[in-house]
Amino acid sequence: MGNEIEWFAEITPELRKWTGGKGGMLARMLQAGYPIPNGFIVFPQAFQGEKLKEKTWKEMIRYLEKLRKDYPNVSFAVRSSALSEDSALASFAGEFESVLEVQTNEDVLKALYVVHHSQYSERVRAYSAVKGFEEAHQMAIVVQIMVPSEISGVLFTADPITGNRSVMSGNFVFGLGEQLVSGKGNARVFSLFKPSGRYKGPKELLPYIKKLYWYASRLEKAMGEPQDIEWAIANGQLFFLQARPVTTLSPGNMDTFEWNDSLSGDFLWTNTNVGESISDVVTPLSWSIIRALDEEHNVIPGHYLMSGNICGRVYSNVSVPLSVFFAFGWNKKSILKK
Known part of the structure; x- marks a missing residue:
């Protein structure tokens, strides 16, 4: 070159x-x-x-x-x-x-x-x-x-914890962004709600929020996936310093904005037994522990997991054990009856 x-x-x-x-x-x-x-x-x-x-x-x-x-x-x-x-x-x-x-x-x-x-x-x-x-x-x-930042922040165009695509979640600090990423600064939290752009957060961000939401929405649409955006305000102007795909986001439906593992892969899901022990919607912390344990014991990392989250409730992926049984010649009808 x-x-x-x-x-x-x-x-x-x-x-x-x-x-x-x-x-x-x-x-x-x-x-x-x-x-x-x-x-x-x-x-x-x-x-x-x-x-x-x-x-x-x-x-x-x-x-x-x-x-x-x-x-x-x-x-x-x-x-x-x-x-x-x-x-x-x-x-x-x-x-x-x-x-x-x-x-x-x-x-x-x-x-x-x-x-x-x-x-x-x-x-x-x-x-x-x-x-x-x-x-x-x-x-x-x-x-x-x-950029001599007066305000520095990050914005996820989908919530990375819950997987909710209807909410943009962000944090900001006053001064340079190194305080935010290092954890030294006292970060303030804010949210933006799609598709209206309604803002919930500290008033200091109000003069810039419409432009931030507009650019972030435009970028997510252009890239075809949720984005992790680093931004800053200097001399009254908004700057984007970096953007990358959100790598920790769960599967979801861009139309209904729900976390739904059943949307990825052709699997049979059930909560017949797990629904009795975990009868309510799980918290993000509980789900992160369940998923971590599942991945730890999985033969192929990231593939064919036994657990799934469908609209906040825990389900079991029945297709995984059934595939093993069928591979050893078990009768499909008799297994499904059991």
Whole structure:
């Protein structure tokens, strides 16, 4: 390929294979008119082994000077965008390093190496093993304008705990978003209800909530699945800093907005016995424990689980044991009668 650096606005579909999940999504959103802080992407090929190529660094200096000219007194955010990052299978959220409020060229170069080397950290290796990825990651890097956030937040366009698609749930803090993701800040909770956009939460967010809901709804529709969005308010303006698929969401019906495991797969479900011991709707905590135990004892992780959640009630997947019995030649009619 030619350039090893490219502006968000110039990323073509052919180049997306080198942008990583975060960089590729930022480029797509900027090109589609979302409020994205401007920047560029350094492709994995810019590094020769562990060292940034000299010609690439010289080219990058020109990119930095262009941003300084267009945005006086700017500082930069240098962020990871591994090719395996922010996918529907695994987000790698918080696993790789980011360096914020970088100003001089020398500090940008140092930040590039910090981010690039973070792919070898123990936490990345552990997360990769859990998710079934190889330990080696190809690392693209995002360099973009640092937003001096007055308010920073996250917004899930579907509730990740209950699986409810009719509710967007979010948190925000005053100041930079690092306080939110690190847990150091006192996060405030808010909700947005579809399809009206009705808001429930602190009044400080009211001036921006219509625009936040509009962009978030538009993005979810464009991507065809619920999104995990990082956003910020600076100088009275809304910015989207990142968006990725929600990787922990349960199966659901986009028309009825219900958690319903029976919508995925062709299985026979029953609550004949389990309904006697768990007769009421389960809480999110109880369901998370049931699902964790089920996955722990499952032969193929994530597939053919014995338990299911249908509109908040626990059901058993009868198809799993029946398939075993049928495989050993048991008579279908006699088993079903029993």
